[in-house]
Amino acid sequence: MTGDQKAKGKKEQAKGKAKEAIGRAVGNERMEAEGRADQSKGDARQAKEKAKDVFKH
Template identity: 80%
Template sequence: MAKDQKAKAKKEQAKGKAKEAVGRAVGNERMTTKGRAEQMKGDARQAKEKEKDIFKH
């Protein structure tokens, strides 16, 4: 289960980076902001999973 969540976090981060880059390239501020938001969502998910790992050991 934790590996699934970690993979989902990485996927969200990568998707967000891509969206942000495309938004910047075409000058779409809304897309850039959505990309940043997705990256932060992925960062939060990853931090949560790391916390769980710490308490497992």
């Protein structure tokens, strides 16, 4: 389960980076902002999973 969540976090981060880059390239501020939001969600998921790992051991 933890590995799935970590992978999901990485996927969200990558998707967000791509979306942000595309938004910046075409001048779409909304897409750029959505990309940053996706990255933040991925970062939060990663942090949550890391915290779980710390308390497991």
